Amino acid sequence: MEPITPASVPVETQLLVGCCREADQADIVARGLDQLRAALSESFHGHLIALAEEIRDSSRLLRSLADSSHMHMTRVPFMTNYLEVLLPCLSRTLKDITVYYEDKTLSREIRWRKMYNKMTEEAGGLPLPQRFVLYNHFLSLLKLLLTRSPSFDLNTLETLRTRVSTLREQIGIPPVPHAGTLVRQSLLPLAAVQDRDSHWAEQIFSLPLPSRTALKHLRSSKSYGPFYPWGHLTIPQGSTVLFKRPFDNDTISIVVFLSSVDQCPYFLMRTIQNNTPWYSMFGAHELCIEREGSALQLKRWSRSEQCSKLWAALYFITWEEMVLFYCTFVALKARNLLTVQIHPNEFQLRREKRLFQAQIIDDGFKHSLIVYEDLQTRGLRLHAAVWEGELRQCPVWTAFVTHQSQSSTWLSRRSRHRVWLKDVQLYVFCNAYRQENMRQNKLGAFEIHFDREEAARRFRELFSIRSAASETSENEPVASSSV
Structure with missing residues (x-):
């Protein structure tokens, strides 16, 4: 440079x-x-x-x-x-x-x-x-x-x-x-x-995290370009900033904005070299994402070399922040009019184990409800995705399962198909979805309406078993050892 x-x-x-x-x-x-x-x-x-x-x-x-x-x-x-x-x-x-x-x-x-x-x-x-x-x-x-x-x-x-x-x-x-x-x-x-209606992505990173689960093996985030000096990239006037995420004490930052020309999301990366800012920019439709350990890798297609190349390797301090960035990227890309196709692997965050999956009726839509466990941190989350159609598997919302799930009042089965969850915070990746429609009860609990009775039973059993296992491990006496 x-x-x-x-x-x-x-x-x-x-x-x-x-x-x-x-x-x-x-x-x-x-x-x-x-x-x-x-x-x-x-x-x-x-x-x-x-x-x-x-x-x-x-x-x-x-x-x-x-x-x-x-x-x-x-x-x-x-x-x-x-x-x-x-x-x-x-x-x-x-x-x-x-x-x-x-x-x-x-x-x-x-x-x-x-x-x-x-x-x-x-x-x-x-x-x-x-x-x-x-x-x-x-x-x-x-x-x-x-x-x-x-x-x-x-x-x-x-x-x-x-x-x-x-x-x-x-x-x-x-x-x-x-x-x-x-x-x-x-x-x-x-x-x-101001914009008449706020975009869902503007809210994702402004909500507080209900838990902070530390990731291991952190390294310095890296940016690979191509880079240009300030003023050399054209950003249409009137574009809307959706969010900004700093990495490594802000030595690298990602600004995501909605173009006022084509209403599509773009990722603007800034890095610092020799006290000088340099910039690189690609649309969500031009990038692919995958997890590698504690980092999310964003890749672009090189026309000159006819191959995929790293654009950025972003290391996250917490698992929750990594999940939110990943889901946000996938939802933006899947709902982008310029996206030609999205590989099925991009809908699946690596190193997560699927513990449960069922169909639910969610704010009038058919959604998949999946319970994921992160293999590195053992963190649990609920993940709702589009059930069918062109947007199948596209994230709709996610919610992190915190220590509050250990309470006997956190989950209650209200009928053969309905389960209520107290103290759960949703991160929503869709403007059409209204979670308040699923909280219209005296407790303000979040209601999950399962398509099948058996699914509601298995969902409750999953958390009952995990809660019992957690209590057993906490109550077990520490075995003494002789030297």
């Missing part, structure tokens, strides 16, 4: 590259503060932890802003002058902190005291951690401005710009010579524009 030079790119791109560069530096500074804290007594830990966490938040916000800019290129000029105000100030703060904690002529305690007191004093009494709170509030508002969020407040942004400008003067940075104009009040109605 050829480096991006200042002379070859517009100022907007230079500033967004600067966001990524300062994000990397923020990560380095946060780690340095962690090392400093480890050498000091606990009385200093509170302020050091607060400062390091705010700096890490700055890193995340900077990368998120750079990633979102790719989806909203036409609005990047609106925030250019604000970035020109903020980035030099943030950069100077990070450099000053580095100078203090790397000063080997002083003891570590004196380094910290001098850093905190001097930098608080130069900022007119603003405590050092609060300086990053200011930066992060500023960055958060720029993200809202960029994405046309109805929560954006111009008055607050202008107030923060004034505070950061004052801070710049206090630490000796010259004022910004404004070449353009800041956001005008007349632009505010644009910020309130």
Whole structure:
């Protein structure tokens, strides 16, 4: 990959590259503060932890802003002058902190005291951690401005710009010579524009996880390209961001969006090389997915080499997040109008054992209900899929079976065909499905209506047996051994 030079790119791109560069530096500074804290007594830990966490938040916000800019290129000029105000100030703060904690002529305690007191004093009494709170509030508002969020407040942004400008003067940075104009009040109605109906994929990763089952043998995620610099990939104006997933402390990120031109999902991958962001993009219909250990591998077809090649290997910290990403990808691809065909193997997540399968009547549809057990983590989940037709096997929803299933009240059989589940959270992969129609009972429990009486019985027995086995193992005395 050829480096991006200042002379070859517009100022907007230079500033967004600067966001990524300062994000990397923020990560380095946060780690340095962690090392400093480890050498000091606990009385200093509170302020050091607060400062390091705010700096890490700055890193995340900077990368998120750079990633979102790719989806909203036409609005990047609106925030250019604000970035020109903020980035030099943030950069100077990070450099000053580095100078203090790397000063080997002083003891570590004196380094910290001098850093905190001097930098608080130069900022007119603003405590050092609060300086990053200011930066992060500023960055958060720029993200809202960029994405046309109805929560954006111009008055607050202008107030923060004034505070950061004052801070710049206090630490000796010259004022910004404004070449353009800041956001005008007349632009505010644009910020309130929203999609009429939200896509199901926008909700999947915003829901909390009911459990977090750690995966083993984690490695660094990898991206394989082909890559292009910022601004070289065409994303139609008005496209809808469905979700973003960061990997490896955001050194790689995947942004999934719905194109405003063909209403089909696309995957935009960003990686960092030599402090510079690089991008690669393919439609869901152009990619295939499979599990390899704790990673999901996304593959593309190489026309020049006439073979399948890795596009990304994404390692997940938890089994639940891996399952949600997998199901989301498969559902997006299966329901994509540009998808010619999808291999049956893509509907099956590797290293899962099928414990149960039956037909259910679910919100008026015929669905397959499957109980899967993950062979690596022993995690259980319920999985509903389309029973028949062109979308056969396409995921409709999944739900993770947590420790609450051990309760005697979690599952109850209400009739020959109906079973109720309490405390179960569904992740739905279809806009037409309405789970509230299956919760119309006095307990708000989720109702499963089996096509056959025998299936309802086997489903209940499955969990009764597992619950009994779990209780037996917990109550068994630990066998003593002689040495």
